[in-house]
Every structure is written in C-alpha cells, then in structure tokens.
Amino acid sequence: MSGSTAAPDxxxxxxxxxSPLRKLLGRPELGSVVGAAAVFLFFAIVADSFLQxxxxxTVLYAASVLGIMAAPVALLMIGGExxxxxxxxxxxxxxxxxxxxYQMTANVWVGVFVSLLVTLAIGAFNGFMLTRxxxxxxxxxxxxxxxxxxxNLGFTKxxxxxxxxxxxxxxxxxxxxxxxxxxxxxxxxxxxxVTILWWAALVGIATWxxxxxxxxxxxxxxxxxxxAARAVGVPVIRTKIGLYLGVAFAAWISGQHLLFSYDxxxxxxxxxxxxxxxxxxxxxxxxxxxxxGSAIGSAVGAFIFGMTSKGIVYAEWNPDWFKFFLGAMLLLxxxxxxxxxxxxxxxx
Amino acid sequence: MGAVLAVVLAASLAGCSSTGGKRxxxxxxxxxxxxxxxxxxxxxxxxxxxxxxxxxxxxxxxKGAEQAAVKDNINFLYSHNDEANQQAQLVQTAIDxxxxxxxxSLAKPDAMKAVVAKxxxxxxxxxxxxxxxAESKEFGALTHIGQDESIAGEAVGDELNSRxxxxxxxxxHEQGNVGHEQRCAGAKKTFDGTLQNLYVDGTNMPDVTASIxxxxxxxxxxxAVVTLGAPFADAAVQAKKTAGSKAEIDTxxxxxxxxxxxxxxxxxxxxxxxxxLQGYEAVDLLWLYRYxxxxxxxxxxxxxxxQIITKDDADALADFTKRGTR
Numbered sequence: 233m234s235g236s237t238a239a240p241d242x243x244x245x246x247x248x249x250x251s252p253l254r255k256l257l258g259r260p261e262l263g264s265v266v267g268a269a270a271v272f273l274f275f276a277i278v279a280d281s282f283l284q285x286x287x288x289x290t291v292l293y294a295a296s297v298l299g300i301m302a303a304p305v306a307l308l309m310i311g312g313e314x315x316x317x318x319x320x321x322x323x324x325x326x327x328x329x330x331x332x333x334y335q336m337t338a339n340v341w342v343g344v345f346v347s348l349l350v351t352l353a354i355g356a357f358n359g360f361m362l363t364r365x366x367x368x369x370x371x372x373x374x375x376x377x378x379x380x381x382x383x384n385l386g387f388t389k390x391x392x393x394x395x396x397x398x399x400x401x402x403x404x405x406x407x408x409x410x411x412x413x414x415x416x417x418x419x420x421x422x423x424x425x426v427t428i429l430w431w432a433a434l435v436g437i438a439t440w441x442x443x444x445x446x447x448x449x450x451x452x453x454x455x456x457x458x459x460a461a462r463a464v465g466v467p468v469i470r471t472k473i474g475l476y477l478g479v480a481f482a483a484w485i486s487g488q489h490l491l492f493s494y495d496x497x498x499x500x501x502x503x504x505x506x507x508x509x510x511x512x513x514x515x516x517x518x519x520x521x522x523x524x525g526s527a528i529g530s531a532v533g534a535f536i537f538g539m540t541s542k543g544i545v546y547a548e549w550n551p552d553w554f555k556f557f558l559g560a561m562l563l564l565x566x567x568x569x570x571x572x573x574x575x576x577x578x579x580x
Numbered sequence: 581m582g583a584v585l586a587v588v589l590a591a592s593l594a595g596c597s598s599t600g601g602k603r604x605x606x607x608x609x610x611x612x613x614x615x616x617x618x619x620x621x622x623x624x625x626x627x628x629x630x631x632x633x634x635x636x637x638x639x640x641x642x643k644g645a646e647q648a649a650v651k652d653n654i655n656f657l658y659s660h661n662d663e664a665n666q667q668a669q670l671v672q673t674a675i676d677x678x679x680x681x682x683x684x685s686l687a688k689p690d691a692m693k694a695v696v697a698k699x700x701x702x703x704x705x706x707x708x709x710x711x712x713x714a715e716s717k718e719f720g721a722l723t724h725i726g727q728d729e730s731i732a733g734e735a736v737g738d739e740l741n742s743r744x745x746x747x748x749x750x751x752x753h754e755q756g757n758v759g760h761e762q763r764c765a766g767a768k769k770t771f772d773g774t775l776q777n778l779y780v781d782g783t784n785m786p787d788v789t790a791s792i793x794x795x796x797x798x799x800x801x802x803x804a805v806v807t808l809g810a811p812f813a814d815a816a817v818q819a820k821k822t823a824g825s826k827a828e829i830d831t832x833x834x835x836x837x838x839x840x841x842x843x844x845x846x847x848x849x850x851x852x853x854x855x856x857l858q859g860y861e862a863v864d865l866l867w868l869y870r871y872x873x874x875x876x877x878x879x880x881x882x883x884x885x886x887q888i889i890t891k892d893d894a895d896a897l898a899d900f901t902k903r904g905t906r
Contacts, residue, residue, distance in 0.1 A: 500755030
C-alpha cells in the first residue's frame with residue numbers, strides 16, 4: 233500500500249507484521265467510510281422515506297452515475313493529475329454515438345463503437361499533450377474542456393439543427409444497447425439500474441489494478457514523485473496516458489448510459505460535473521497532490537454524494553441549502569481523512 | 581468583538597433609510613399567508629423543475645405554489661436541477677416518497693418521459709408546468725399550465741413589427757432549452773425584419789453583458805434586443821450603454837427591475853407568462869383533482885401567457901414585482 237520507493241536495504245520494515253487494526257487505520261478510505269456511516273445514520277433518522285428499499289435503489293443509482301467516473305478520476309489523481317474535461321467528455325461521447333448512428337442510418341452499435349474510439353482518442357490527446365508539453369494538467373484539460381464544450385454545441389447545431397440530437401429510439405440495435413447501458417433490474421420488488429453493476433465492476437477493476445498489478449505501483453510512483461519514478465525505471469509517459477484512457481473509457485460508459493436512458497442528448501450538459509468527480513475522489517481519501525488514495529474510497533465518496541443529494545430531498549429540506557451542505561461535508565470529510573491519516577502514521 | 585457589534589448597531593440606527601430596504605419589503609408583503617381554507621387531509625405535493633440555482637422566475641412560481649399550498653392545506657415540497665438526468669432523479673425521489681401529487685416542468689421532455697410515466701403508473705396525478713405543452717398529454721399528465729412558447733414568440737414578433745423594428749437579436753441564456761428555441765423561432769416567424777440568435781451563458785452575468793456588447797458593437801444596425809429572462813434585460817441595458825447602441829431592449833418575463841425599466845423607458849416591452857399563476861394553479865388544480873376529480877383545460881394546455889406589458893401597465897405592477905409575486 234505504501235507508494236514510496238524507499239531505500240530497499242531496510243528489509244525488516246517491510247517484513248514486519250502489522251496488526252489488523254493498524255492496517256485498517258492506514259487505509260485511505262477509512263475516514264470516508266466513517267463519514268458515509270455518519271451520513272447514512274443522519275438521514276435514516278431525519279428522513280422517513282430514506283430507509284425504504286425503493287429509495288435505496290434511487291440513491292445507489294445517483295451514486296453509480298457519479299461513481300463510474302469517480303473511480304478512474306481517483307486513479308488519475310493518485311497519478312498526480314486532473315482531468316477537467318471529464319464532465320463534458322461524457323456528453324461528447326453520447327453525442328458522437330447518437331449522431332453517427334442517426335446520420336449514417338447505421339446500426340446503433342456501430343455508433344457506440346465509433347464513440348468508444350473517438351472518446352479514447354480524446355483521452356489519449358489529453359495524456360499526450362500533458363506528457364509532451366509538461367504543462368500542468370489543469371491547463372491542458374481546461375483547454376480540452378472548453379474545446380469540447382464548443383464542439384458539442386457547434387456540431388450538434390450544425391448536424392441536427394437544434395441543440396439536442398434527434399431521437400434514435402426506433403433504430404436497429406437500440407434495444408440491445410439499452411439493455412447493456414440503461415436497463416433496470418428488479419430485485420425483490422426494488423428497481424436497480426444496470427449502472428450499479430458497471431460501477432461495481434469498474435471499482436473492482438480499478439482496485440485490482442492499483443493494488444495487485446505493476447501498473448498500479450507505477451500509478452502510485454508517478455503521483456508521488458514523477459522524476460524519482462522515472463529514475464527507477466517507471467514508464468511515466470505510458471502510465472499517465474493510460475490513466476487518461478481510463479477516464480475516457482468511463483466517460484464512454486457514462487455517455488452511452490445518458491444516451492440510452494433517454495434516446496436524445498442535450499448538447500449543453502455535463503459542464504461542472506468534472507468537479508463532482510474530483511470531490512467524490514477527494515472525499516474518498518485521494519490527495520490533491522497525488523500519490524495517495526484508493527478506488528474504493530472514490531466509491532464511498534460517490535455513495536456519500538448520492539446519499540446527500542437525495543437525502544436532502546427525502547428529508548424535505550429546502551434545496552437552496554444543498555450546495556452549502558455539500559461543501560461543508562467535503563471539508564469535514566477531508567479533515568477527518570487528514571486526522572485519521574495523521575493518527576495512523578503517528579502510531580507506526 | 582462587543583465594540584464592533586455596538587458600532588454596527590449604532591450605525592444602523594443612526595443611518596436609517598426612510599425608503600426601500602427590508603422595511604419597505606415587509607410592508608409590501610402584507611399578510612397573504614394565513615391558515616388553510618379547506619379541511620381536506622394534509623396531502624403532500626412535490627414540484628420538480630429544471631430551474632438553476634437562485635433563479636428569479638422560479639422563485640415566483642414557488643411563491644405562487646406555496647400560497648396555494650397554504651390555502652389548500654398541502655405539504656408542498658420543491659426541488660430543482662438544471663441537468664435533465666438529475667431532474668429525472670429528483671422526480672424519482674418524489675415517487676419513492678409516495679407523494680399525493682406531482683408537478684413537473686418539461687424543458688427537456690425526452691429525459692423526463694420515462695420517469696413521468698412511472699409516476700403516472702404509480703397512481704400519482706401529474707400536472708406539467710411551464711415548458712412542455714406539446715408533450716404533457718402524451719406523457720399522461722392531467723393538464724399543462726404554462727405559456728405556449730411559439731405563441732409567445734409570435735406575439736413578440738408582432739409587437740416588434742408594430743414598433744417598426746428592422747433587425748432584432750434574440751438572446752438565449754440556457755443552452756438546450758427547447759422552449760427558448762421555440763420563443764426565438766416564433767418571433768422569427770412573425771417578425772418582418774431579420775432576427776438573429778445569440779447564445780450566452782446564463783449563469784455568468786458579466787459574460788452575458790460582454791457577449792451582447794460585442795454583438796452590438798459588431799453590428800450597429802441591430803435596433804432591438806430580446807432577452808428571454810428578466811435578469812438578462814438588465815445585462816442587455818448595460819451592454820447597450822457601453823456599446824453606444826440605439827437598440828430597444830425587450831424581454832420575456834418580469835421582475836422589479838424590468839418594471840422600473842419599463843417606467844423609465846429603458847425597456848420597450850415585456851412579455852409576461854405570469855409565473856405566479858403557474859405555481860398557484862398547479863397546486864390548486866392538483867387539489868381539485870384529489871378533492872373532486874376536476875380537470876381544467878379540456879385536454880388542452882391552460883395558458884398563463886403571453887401578456888404584453890408596456891409602460892402603461894408597469895406602474896400598477898411595480899408594487900407586485902417588489903414583493904416578488906409578479
């Protein structure tokens with residue numbers, strides 16, 4: 233779990249057995265799990281309808297839509313970079329598959345596949361520009377963010393004539409694609425969206441990559457100290473481009489979900505969501521400075537976000553205060569994280 | 581700390597303003613609130629709109645709805661989100677709560693279709709407000725309360741003609757809002773001159789001003805600017821001043837500033853859709869449906885606009901705009 237490239241001669245430190253409790257305290261997502269439990273208890277008490285099974289399905293859906301993006305964004309942040317274009321990239325991805333299928337009168341799956349290629353290309357562009365220019369990712373992806381926002385509206389108006397795409401619900405392949413990206417599963421009378429499965433799968437894969445593969449070690453290394461990582465032979469450029477491809481892939485899934493839920497896409501949407509992804513990752517224990525964090529944490533962060541955004545409605549509060557509550561929660565979660573980590577480090 | 585407080589208190593006492601301020605507002609908001617006028621059970625109605633945060637228009641809709649809720653003994657819940665996906669989720673939460681009635685705006689109808697159908701299936705009476713007159717019936721709503729955006733746009737075109745305008749600018753502040761597109765298209769249809777669309781970012785006021793300013797500077801022949809929301813009329817007035825343009829500023833919707841603008845000839849006319857009515861009637865009609873199975877409109881939308889407001893009407897409306905119900 234330690235991302236350090238510390239001197240290899242201190243073998244005894246690595247071989248020493250740590251107690252399970254200490255191991256638990258050292259996990260990046262611990263603070264957020266405590267926070268999630270607190271938020272859950274809070275809304276269970278103040279909102280009557282929060283504990284209903286159907287409400288749980290709604291909360292999980294809200295969390296999953298966010299969590300699908302938060303997982304790769306967390307990985308990217310552990311790798312020390314941001315992606316401000318992630319929010320609009322979701323909309324771009326949905327627009328591409330919708331408009332390609334419609335204009336070419338092609339099977340919807342063709343559009344979905346084309347969209348995957350183009351979205352991955354956008355991710356690769358982000359990663360390539362970043363590693364080539366060595367400029368901060370903040371600047372690079374801000375540029376991509378603005379360009380995509382413009383392209384989304386410009387192309388949609390140019391091709392469809394309006395600000396939203398044409399309906400593709402009656403086209404071939406739509407139904408099968410909807411099953412994959414936007415179907416609803418009924419479990420014990422409660423409706424669950426398929427995005428929850430996508431979310432679980434992505435978090436699982438991300439955690440496996442992070443903790444069990446060499447690529448995972450590289451991510452921690454480039455986020456901790458890129459130059460040192462390069463010096464010990466970590467392929468920094470490949471790792472970072474890989475991380476951006478991960479974000480693009482998740483954007484593609486989210487985009488297809490958006491499209492197949494409604495069969496029409498609004499070109500102006502997605503702006504501002506990139507910050508929500510980052511917030512979820514940070515609540516889940518990712519450091520803004522990189523080198524520390526976890527994919528499971530991002531899922532917990534997304535879950536907290538989902539519970540709060542819907543809990544406020546179930547509790548019948550005035551939504552005017554929603555953003556304040558969100559901000560306060562972000563601050564509290566981050567403080568809790570910092571405190572827990574400090575305690576954990578102090579005891580080792 | 582205590583000293584600071586004392587200074588602040590002293591300053592506010594010494595520097596009393598005899599005009600405006602909170603006191604004037606309190607005086608204007610004469611007790612319209614009060615007790616329930618009916619003894620039906622306390623039903624819960626939820627309203628889910630596509631409003632952004634802190635939107636004047638929707639604030640008035642909310643006021644109307646709250647007023648009716650007090651009279652009809654309704655527990656009224658309001659929530660909003662300007663992203664279609666999020667708005668759909670909010671409707672879902674209302675269904676989870678098993679509300680007794682649902683009020684939805686259909687600015688992005690395709691996104692709301694499935695979830696509104698779900699509410700109808702769950703036996704919740706639905707009334708659509710504001711945008712979505714074309715889709716309302718198809719989605720299974722009882723009725724639609726709002727303004728037909730195309731008709732409102734056409735009214736603007738006619739009014740511009742009667743004022744002898746030749747080249748107009750239609751300022752759209754919400755990208756992706758089909759209703760806004762219809763307004764501008766409607767105006768274009770009846771307007772004899774040329775009409776151009778200009779997209780601005782409605783959540784960023786300085787940007788709105790700058791965009792309109794740039795447009796007015798680059799095209800001096802524009803003699804009318806039509807904004808689609810009351811707050812943007814003020815931005816257009818400022819832009820006109822800095823650009824040194826002679827264009828007349830007209831707007832959709834009304835607020836206190838627009839009313840004074842009309843009185844002082846800064847604005848030409850306003851097209852009001854009476855948002856207060858949309859909130860009030862929606863709650864009241866849901867109550868009527870629950871109480872007596874009454875449905876208004878006969879299968880057609882109940883129109884709350886367009887109402888063209890000029891300098892002549894502005895005086896009477898100024899007080900109502902100040903208390904936030906017009």
